[in-house]
Amino acid sequence: MTSQTPPIIDSAFRRDVLNGLTHYPKYLYSKYIYDEAGDALFQQIMELPEYYLTKCEFEILATHTAEIANAFRGNENGFDLIELGAGDGKKTKILLKYLTENNFNFVYKPIDISENAIDKLSKALTEEIPEVQVDGEKGEYFEVLERLQGFTSRKKVIMVLGSNIGNLLHDRAIEFLSKLNDTMSDEDMLFMGFDQKKDPQRILDAYNDKTGVTAAFNKNLLVRINKELGANFDVSKFKHWERYDPETGTAKSFLVATEDHDIYIETLDLKVHFDIWETIHTEISQKYDDKVVQWLAEESGLRIETTFADPKNYYKDYLFRK
Numbered sequence: 001m002t003s004q005t006p007p008i009i010d011s012a013f014r015r016d017v018l019n020g021l022t023h024y025p026k027y028l029y030s031k032y033i034y035d036e037a038g039d040a041l042f043q044q045i046m047e048l049p050e051y052y053l054t055k056c057e058f059e060i061l062a063t064h065t066a067e068i069a070n071a072f073r074g075n076e077n078g079f080d081l082i083e084l085g086a087g088d089g090k091k092t093k094i095l096l097k098y099l100t101e102n103n104f105n106f107v108y109k110p111i112d113i114s115e116n117a118i119d120k121l122s123k124a125l126t127e128e129i130p131e132v133q134v135d136g137e138k139g140e141y142f143e144v145l146e147r148l149q150g151f152t153s154r155k156k157v158i159m160v161l162g163s164n165i166g167n168l169l170h171d172r173a174i175e176f177l178s179k180l181n182d183t184m185s186d187e188d189m190l191f192m193g194f195d196q197k198k199d200p201q202r203i204l205d206a207y208n209d210k211t212g213v214t215a216a217f218n219k220n221l222l223v224r225i226n227k228e229l230g231a232n233f234d235v236s237k238f239k240h241w242e243r244y245d246p247e248t249g250t251a252k253s254f255l256v257a258t259e260d261h262d263i264y265i266e267t268l269d270l271k272v273h274f275d276i277w278e279t280i281h282t283e284i285s286q287k288y289d290d291k292v293v294q295w296l297a298e299e300s301g302l303r304i305e306t307t308f309a310d311p312k313n314y315y316k317d318y319l320f321r322k
């Protein structure tokens with residue numbers, strides 16, 4: 001970006017940064033981690049030995065491919081496979097290959113908040129599985145859901161992998177699931193991944209890897225504010241901190257100021273003070289069990305049709321109908 005072409009600043013981003021950093025205690029939304037650098041860091045997270053989620057879900061999709069694909073099958077009109085938060089589609093490709101090789105009639109509609117992710121995925125698919133019909137879109141979950149209301153022509157299978165729902169507190173998750181339900185007709189399905197409660201140490205390790213990739217991912221929020229809003233955060237003055245409450249199943253990420261200091265955000269003309277050990281809450285990654293998922297489903301008017309788990313029961317994909 002040159003000085004003649006200032007970045008187009010997303011006004012929601014500015015507003016949310018302003019609100020979050022002037023609130024007590026301070027917070028920032030994890031959805032803003034995912035710019036190009038954030039996407040790349042998340043790719044690295046998925047490769048970490050500690051980050052079991054991706055491996056478990058990959059294993060589920062690889063071992064139950066036919067069963068899952070057949071559950072998706074609709075009538076002769078086929079179906080739209082809509083994936084919210086598609087990312088790099090690494091796991092989905094297993095399903096797409098199977099569906100294509102077995103002549104399922106479907107269109108794949110990947111949706112992601114990252115334009116960059118959608119572009120890369122669409123390109124990769126043209127090369128790797130040229131037979132699959134891809135129609136991707138950039139967008140946020142809730143905003144895209146409204147557009148989905150219009151797709152009433154044939155069966156929809158909505159897929160949300162990666163335990164992405166875990167970034168939402170239960171109330172917001174119910175709101176999200178209810179809105180999904182509103183967009184669904186009787187034949188439609190929802191296929192969604194939920195990371196399960198397990199040994200708390202496993203969970204802490206997954207969000208606090210030794211190599212510091214997760215720390216860099218979390219700090220990318222500050223880097224992005226520096227880049228896009230002209231701030232002067234020094235990320236070395238913040239420590240990544242993870243906490244897991246085995247009672248509620250909530251993993252919480254923080255950035256903790258290790259010094260008393262001020263930062264300045266130019267485009268907001270905002271000075272922000274940090275006391276030593278003051279926190280910015282950045283992310284929640286909720287863990288579930290069948291009871292909690294059952295409750296979320298009931299509250300949202302959905303029912304669980306089947307579940308698919310990895311052999312250790314670390315992770316489960318649930319198939320819902322309305």
Ligand code: AVJ
Pocket residue numbers: 045053162163164166167206207214217283284285
């Ligand atoms: C992409 C939201 C599922 O919460 O596990 C990974 C993001 N954060 N490491 C998660 C994440 C820290 C991830 N989700």
